[in-house]
Amino acid sequence: MRSLLLGYLAGAAAFAVAGASGGAHAIDNCNRAYWRQKMVGTLLVDRDHMAGARGSERRLSNFEAVPEPKRILGPHTEVREKIVDPWRLTVMVDAHNVVVDFVHQGMSTGHSGWITVGVAAAVVACAAIAVLGARSLRADHERALRLRSARKKYRELLRELSACKDVLGIVDAGLMPGAQQAAMASEEVLRLMQRIDGVEPAQVLVAAGLDPWAEHEEQSRAAAARGGLAAALEMAGDVRAIRKSLIRKAERRARRLDALATATIAADGHAGLTMAATAISELPFNKDRIYINDQWVASAGSETCRVENPDTGEELATVPECTGDDVDRAVRAAHAAFYDGPWVNEWSGAQRRDALSGLADAIEAHRGEIEVLESLNTGKPITDVRAELDDTIDLFRHFAGFADKVQGRHIAPQANGAFEGYTVKVPVGVVGFINAFNYPICLLAWKVAPALAAGCTVVFKPGPQTPLTTQYFAHLVHTTGLFPPGVFNVVLGGATVGQALVDHDLVDKIGFTGSVATGKHVIRSTASTRMVRATSVELGGKSPGVVMPDADLDKTARLVVSGCMANAGMNCNALTRLWVHRDVYDAFLPRLKAAAEALRLGTPQDDATEMGPLIDRRQYERVLEYIRVGRDEDRAQLLTGGQPALLGRGYWIQPTVFANVDPAARVATEEIFGPVLSVLRPFDSLDEVIAAERRSDFGLAASIFSRNHQAIAQFTRRMRCGTIWVNAHNPLFSYLPFGGFRNSGFGRELGYESFDGYLATKAIIDDITY
Ligand code: NAD
Numbered sequence: 001m002r003s004l005l006l007g008y009l010a011g012a013a014a015f016a017v018a019g020a021s022g023g024a025h026a027i028d029n030c031n032r033a034y035w036r037q038k039m040v041g042t043l044l045v046d047r048d049h050m051a052g053a054r055g056s057e058r059r060l061s062n063f064e065a066v067p068e069p070k071r072i073l074g075p076h077t078e079v080r081e082k083i084v085d086p087w088r089l090t091v092m093v094d095a096h097n098v099v100v101d102f103v104h105q106g107m108s109t110g111h112s113g114w115i116t117v118g119v120a121a122a123v124v125a126c127a128a129i130a131v132l133g134a135r136s137l138r139a140d141h142e143r144a145l146r147l148r149s150a151r152k153k154y155r156e157l158l159r160e161l162s163a164c165k166d167v168l169g170i171v172d173a174g175l176m177p178g179a180q181q182a183a184m185a186s187e188e189v190l191r192l193m194q195r196i197d198g199v200e201p202a203q204v205l206v207a208a209g210l211d212p213w214a215e216h217e218e219q220s221r222a223a224a225a226r227g228g229l230a231a232a233l234e235m236a237g238d239v240r241a242i243r244k245s246l247i248r249k250a251e252r253r254a255r256r257l258d259a260l261a262t263a264t265i266a267a268d269g270h271a272g273l274t275m276a277a278t279a280i281s282e283l284p285f286n287k288d289r290i291y292i293n294d295q296w297v298a299s300a301g302s303e304t305c306r307v308e309n310p311d312t313g314e315e316l317a318t319v320p321e322c323t324g325d326d327v328d329r330a331v332r333a334a335h336a337a338f339y340d341g342p343w344v345n346e347w348s349g350a351q352r353r354d355a356l357s358g359l360a361d362a363i364e365a366h367r368g369e370i371e372v373l374e375s376l377n378t379g380k381p382i383t384d385v386r387a388e389l390d391d392t393i394d395l396f397r398h399f400a401g402f403a404d405k406v407q408g409r410h411i412a413p414q415a416n417g418a419f420e421g422y423t424v425k426v427p428v429g430v431v432g433f434i435n436a437f438n439y440p441i442c443l444l445a446w447k448v449a450p451a452l453a454a455g456c457t458v459v460f461k462p463g464p465q466t467p468l469t470t471q472y473f474a475h476l477v478h479t480t481g482l483f484p485p486g487v488f489n490v491v492l493g494g495a496t497v498g499q500a501l502v503d504h505d506l507v508d509k510i511g512f513t514g515s516v517a518t519g520k521h522v523i524r525s526t527a528s529t530r531m532v533r534a535t536s537v538e539l540g541g542k543s544p545g546v547v548m549p550d551a552d553l554d555k556t557a558r559l560v561v562s563g564c565m566a567n568a569g570m571n572c573n574a575l576t577r578l579w580v581h582r583d584v585y586d587a588f589l590p591r592l593k594a595a596a597e598a599l600r601l602g603t604p605q606d607d608a609t610e611m612g613p614l615i616d617r618r619q620y621e622r623v624l625e626y627i628r629v630g631r632d633e634d635r636a637q638l639l640t641g642g643q644p645a646l647l648g649r650g651y652w653i654q655p656t657v658f659a660n661v662d663p664a665a666r667v668a669t670e671e672i673f674g675p676v677l678s679v680l681r682p683f684d685s686l687d688e689v690i691a692a693e694r695r696s697d698f699g700l701a702a703s704i705f706s707r708n709h710q711a712i713a714q715f716t717r718r719m720r721c722g723t724i725w726v727n728a729h730n731p732l733f734s735y736l737p738f739g740g741f742r743n744s745g746f747g748r749e750l751g752y753e754s755f756d757g758y759l760a761t762k763a764i765i766d767d768i769t770y
Helices: 002-018 023-038 047-056 058-065 112-132 134-163 168-172 178-193 201-207 214-226 228-236 239-267 276-281 324-339 349-365 367-378 382-403 440-454 468-480 495-503 516-528 553-569 582-597 617-633 686-694 709-718 751-756
Strands: 290-292 295-297 304-309 314-320 410-414 419-427 430-434 457-461 488-490 509-513 534-538 543-547 575-580 637-640 656-661 676-680 701-705 723-726 759-767
Touching: 290 324, 290 468, 304 367, 314 468, 324 430, 324 457, 324 488, 324 495, 349 367, 349 382, 349 440, 349 468, 367 382, 367 440, 367 468, 382 440, 382 751, 430 440, 430 495, 440 457, 440 468, 440 509, 440 751, 457 495, 468 488, 495 516, 509 516, 516 534, 543 553, 543 686, 553 575, 553 582, 553 676, 553 701, 575 582, 582 637, 582 656, 582 676, 617 656, 617 676, 686 709, 701 709, 709 723
Parallel strands: 430 457, 430 509, 457 488, 509 534, 543 575, 543 701, 575 676, 656 676, 701 723
Antiparallel strands: 290 295, 290 488, 304 314, 410 419, 419 759, 637 656
């Protein structure tokens, strides 16, 4: 700093020698020479330098305006280059006959007539600088080099980042409006900056022209107060201008990507899809309201729930957290629709069938928007969500087919023919549904489609983490106008809202999906209210798989990995306990490890992504804790994974496989609900497996991989669980029932059994002799 002042003083001395007419240019040339010789190609402009210079030479006050050059430019001013970035700044100003040329290894090309005088003056000035300011210059120079190297590292990181489509994947996919893209990019860059030792993130961001946010600006100012470096950067770059231009750039990019994505999607046959940017910022319904009695109404309270994108941990939206009054309003609407409205009293089964088919068509017409919304809200890979939408549409069509086939039985005449007896099936009434977070729209269809087909009316509460596609569904019910008011209603929120629904005496049946602990609580509650009510509970699992010695090991390894890791392991029927026969144990483990490691994690909206993040921080921490238990307490061998993934964003965990796990260990017996597979110790006989599985708390699903029909029959006959796959794990179909034994719950979803669960039986006895 002192050196620059001395430089200016030397320039002023040269000015005096050169005479009044040529003095200004002598100063100019001194400065140029100063920069040229001493800064070795790196320019630093420091406000402190300027302050020193200001006192020594009036004309140098022009320097003060450098950050906003436009304001000081006169008619003869030539701007060769405006601020390109803080590292390369050229501003030529001759309003006061002074040329300031801050150029990376450059010299002004104008005013050549003064060059000779200037060079002479420069020699004098530089000699003074070299002697008096060498140490200070070296310090400046070193700082510049440090910053340069930080910048280089930054660029490398950014390249790395773009290459692996981490943060900017979402930008690449055009899934956020421009401002949000900019915010995400800058936050991620900040996180990465923390990996560069000894450099203030804010400084590097400013230096890279990538710091759009006021808080960072403040950081740079704070840094400026501590030293010259940040001040220099601040001086060279107008942070506000950079922010604006960054946002403009991001918005332009988002528009281009929008157009591209719309074209791609149109080619893909998903008519009507707009991009996720639209899906979030221009939702076709009012997400701040709740859908009750065919109206979007405000909640009676003012509490809200934060809805996140688990990929990034960013907030996607907020929705109302309902109150007991809201629940009461929704239940009364459903009650009035059931007991007093036309839905059951006037409509035929065929009319209900047509309404459900129409709803399936509406879902299909808007599936693109629903898919993007679901993927953003759950972090599910978009390809998985597409399959879930296929199922959702199929479920509504499948159950529409049941609506006009409600059947009773005729009983042979009794008491010497005096009595005619027959049964009729009637809808159960008002059903309160409480859903888990893990398959929001698909599980909604599992429940709502058969209930409406049976003639029930519904109050539906989604998991608090994933309400957006439920709201979208309500929007379709509303806009299609296919149902009488009050037939379908939504309440939003967590445990308190669920409890209010469970406790409401006008609810005739509770359909619950969730954890064992909450399920048990719900069962107790439904029995302790004034009215007992029908209840079905679909709860957790710890589903075993068995690899027999004759299994195709390569194929089985891939099936086991997808059986466990699908939906990032947040699957009630996930294959999480694997039995491998001793004869093939050592050959199978490397294949399993390779298959787990081959899973592609990445931006969920990217078609290539195969596994997404955990749903929220709570689940993420729970899964990491189980991994610690597996390693430290269960002493299991960690075959692969065990760490958070895609650091610096959202709730990602690597696909994790433990081997040689004791069948009684915690990781082998408790539901983890994450991408964690326990390969148990090798087994020798199927009897051993079946005996151990009888001791399991759960009974949701199981699978066996073999072509040995005797082994398969032994397994399917003796295992006590609701679904048994042979040479597969996970596929489910609308027409096959799904449900549990033991702690996995009771009642059945899907298939005729599910439809039947929303019907009650009446017996009619008629004395025909009367
Ligand atoms: P959870 O038990 O935490 O919550 C489930 C639902 O219950 C949520 O909507 C929650 O708000 C609500 N709730 C919480 N406390 C309540 C109370 N006191 N009264 C009424 N409702 C209450 O479960 P989760 O974390 O959302 O889901 C994961 C669990 O769901 C796992 O155990 C998984 O196995 C299970 N699940 C089972 C199936 C199945 O078909 N068997 C399907 C999906 C998920």
